[in-house]
Amino acid sequence: MRWGRRAAATAPAETLPRTAVELRDVTHAYGDRTVLSSISLTLTEPRVGVIGGNGSGKSTFARLLNGLVLPSSGTVLVDGLDTRSRAREVRRRVGFVFQDPDAQIVHPTVAEDLAFGPTNQGVAPAEIDRRVDDVLVRYGLDGHRDHPAHLLSGGQKQLLAIAGVLVMRPERIVFDEPTTLLDLANTRRVARVIDELEQDVVVVTHHLDLLAGFDRVLVFEDGRVAADGSPAETVPWYVARIS
Numbered sequence: 534m535r536w537g538r539r540a541a542a543t544a545p546a547e548t549l550p551r552t553a554v555e556l557r558d559v560t561h562a563y564g565d566r567t568v569l570s571s572i573s574l575t576l577t578e579p580r581v582g583v584i585g586g587n588g589s590g591k592s593t594f595a596r597l598l599n600g601l602v603l604p605s606s607g608t609v610l611v612d613g614l615d616t617r618s619r620a621r622e623v624r625r626r627v628g629f630v631f632q633d634p635d636a637q638i639v640h641p642t643v644a645e646d647l648a649f650g651p652t653n654q655g656v657a658p659a660e661i662d663r664r665v666d667d668v669l670v671r672y673g674l675d676g677h678r679d680h681p682a683h684l685l686s687g688g689q690k691q692l693l694a695i696a697g698v699l700v701m702r703p704e705r706i707v708f709d710e711p712t713t714l715l716d717l718a719n720t721r722r723v724a725r726v727i728d729e730l731e732q733d734v735v736v737v738t739h740h741l742d743l744l745a746g747f748d749r750v751l752v753f754e755d756g757r758v759a760a761d762g763s764p765a766e767t768v769p770w771y772v773a774r775i776s
């Protein structure tokens with residue numbers, strides 16, 4: 534059973550299949566500037582953290598995982614699907630939560646915003662209503678159903694952004710610095726929400742304490758993976774390196 538300690542809180546009726554994301558000799562350049570060099574790795578663990586200094590390539594790496602960014606050379610495969618040629622299927626499998634939830638909120642009310650993704654996917658209206666109700670209750674947003682999404686607090690907006698990805702039922706969710714704009718209380722809340730997700734997650738973060746209990750942490754340095762291992766191995770290595 535893969536969910537371990539999360540099982541009690543959130544075990545789904547049906548267990549999600551695991552995703553495998555594979556990078557084969559991936560390089561990415563913006564114009565003539567190479568920001569990721571020759572990365573080869575496979576992600577199969579439920580909880581993967583990504584850390585490293587500003588500009589080390591973490592966001593670019595995260596965006597490669599669901600085809601938001603395509604490799605300049607090399608290949609990214611999600612469950613064997615090439616992000617270049619199978620973008621639509623890849624996006625269904627791998628959801629993406631942006632650092633700034635305002636970048637993700639597209640509809641005026643909370644409920645309409647949540648319905649947007651599954652409507653695009655062609656999900657039946659009754660099923661959309663069911664999923665939207667479910668996430669509204671789960672994230673304490675039920676009372677805000679018809680409220681303007683842009684009037685939510687920062688923490689509520691981040692929860693809405695996560696909920697907006699969850700209603701599309703991806704198997705893996707990539708978070709790009711999900712707590713950077715949040716105060717301590719909301720950081721803890723979002724950390725708990727991530728911890729309880731049944732989906733596989735990849736979390737890019739500067740908040741190292743979010744990674745306690747993760748299965749694997751990648752440390753980026755100048756567009757390369759400088760360390761790759763458990764949080765107990767990599768986080769102290771990274772802290773020592775920058776001290």
Ligand SMILES: Nc1ncnc2c1ncn2[C@@H]1O[C@H](COP(=O)(O)OP(=O)(O)OP(=O)(O)O)[C@@H](O)[C@H]1O
Nearest residue numbers: 563564568585586587588589590591592593594753
């Ligand atoms: N769209 C873009 N066009 C050109 N250069 C970019 C673009 N996005 C990122 N870069 C550059 O690529 C490099 C890596 O950026 P990236 O955002 O992947 O790093 P990061 O590790 O996530 O940084 P941070 O921790 O500051 O968010 C940086 O030098 C950045 O300026």
